Amino acid sequence: MLRNLHGAFWASWEVPGLGRLPLNVLALSGLGILGFGNSGFWFMGAGLEVFYLYMMAMNPRFQAVIDSEAYRQINQEANNERAKLLSSLDNTSRARLETLEERCRKVLDLLSENPYQEITLEVNRGALQKLFLIYMKLLVAQRHLLQTPGYAAVGKDLEKQIASLRRELENVSLSPTLRESKTATMRITEQRLHNLHTRDQRLSELQSDMERIEAQVELAMENARLRNQGEVVPGNITLASQLLDESLYGDDLGTVAAFERSMDTSGASPFGLGQGGSAGQSASGAASTSSGARYSDRDQPPPPTMPTPPPVQPAPPPGQSA
Numbered sequence: 001m002l003r004n005l006h007g008a009f010w011a012s013w014e015v016p017g018l019g020r021l022p023l024n025v026l027a028l029s030g031l032g033i034l035g036f037g038n039s040g041f042w043f044m045g046a047g048l049e050v051f052y053l054y055m056m057a058m059n060p061r062f063q064a065v066i067d068s069e070a071y072r073q074i075n076q077e078a079n080n081e082r083a084k085l086l087s088s089l090d091n092t093s094r095a096r097l098e099t100l101e102e103r104c105r106k107v108l109d110l111l112s113e114n115p116y117q118e119i120t121l122e123v124n125r126g127a128l129q130k131l132f133l134i135y136m137k138l139l140v141a142q143r144h145l146l147q148t149p150g151y152a153a154v155g156k157d158l159e160k161q162i163a164s165l166r167r168e169l170e171n172v173s174l175s176p177t178l179r180e181s182k183t184a185t186m187r188i189t190e191q192r193l194h195n196l197h198t199r200d201q202r203l204s205e206l207q208s209d210m211e212r213i214e215a216q217v218e219l220a221m222e223n224a225r226l227r228n229q230g231e232v233v234p235g236n237i238t239l240a241s242q243l244l245d246e247s248l249y250g251d252d253l254g255t256v257a258a259f260e261r262s263m264d265t266s267g268a269s270p271f272g273l274g275q276g277g278s279a280g281q282s283a284s285g286a287a288s289t290s291s292g293a294r295y296s297d298r299d300q301p302p303p304p305t306m307p308t309p310p311p312v313q314p315a316p317p318p319g320q321s322a
Helices: 002-009 023-034 040-057 060-087 091-112 115-146 151-169 176-225 246-266 277-283
Strands: 012-015 019-021
Touching (some): 002 060, 060 115, 060 246, 091 115, 115 176
16 A cells, blocks of 8 residues: 555656656645645645545556556566576576577467467466576576586595595604694595585586476477377476575575565566566556656546436326326
């Protein structure tokens, strides 16, 4: 309700030769100035403003304009976060993501050609959106893991250091403090070697999960080509990479979380497979601005119609009962 009142207060109309003007604010300002000469204008302005705000805030068409503005802002935030994630990927990863996006669109295009697949189309739209979002997160996690050296780069050197430290610890002449120091160094080096193996294992799991999603989309495309097989694409899959581990996203964790929140709030598609929810439908035909709702002539609320009085029945002749 407060959002509707705020939009009604700052609503702007198209004025020929002047562009869009916030007529309500201008009228209220004019009455406020006139009120310094006659305080009655202040009371009149307050009454008219309350009536105006109530009528506008309760108008269904104006509510659709306000909802579309809120949806547009949320959708814009989602697009900004998506652009940040895409900019963090290399050309190869971005190309893989674009290929998957194109295949997802193709699946929905094929399903939309069959009028009997309407329910399957909507179910698969949501499932493909989930798979695409998971795929994007997998690519972000893969990029962060690739920034650290793997076993092939430094693994052999670490194994040599561990072997050397073990030989030194076999020397019984080492002082207690030196032995403690070398033991701590060996444990740290062993942990580094373990991290290298974990890193390589995680990369293999990420690659396997991405290939699984790609195969799932390919299967959906093949099923869509067979018009009689409108199978539902599973949107919830168990990942080998344990994608819920937030440490995989590195410094992109905040961006990933913001992107997911904006998707959940707006119901929009992360890759333009159509808009979800009633807000998205109203957004296509409603005009809006960041300073308030834009109201064109076709968006004007219809004038109130007076009730039609019942027809007057002629009086019966004298002596005849009604």
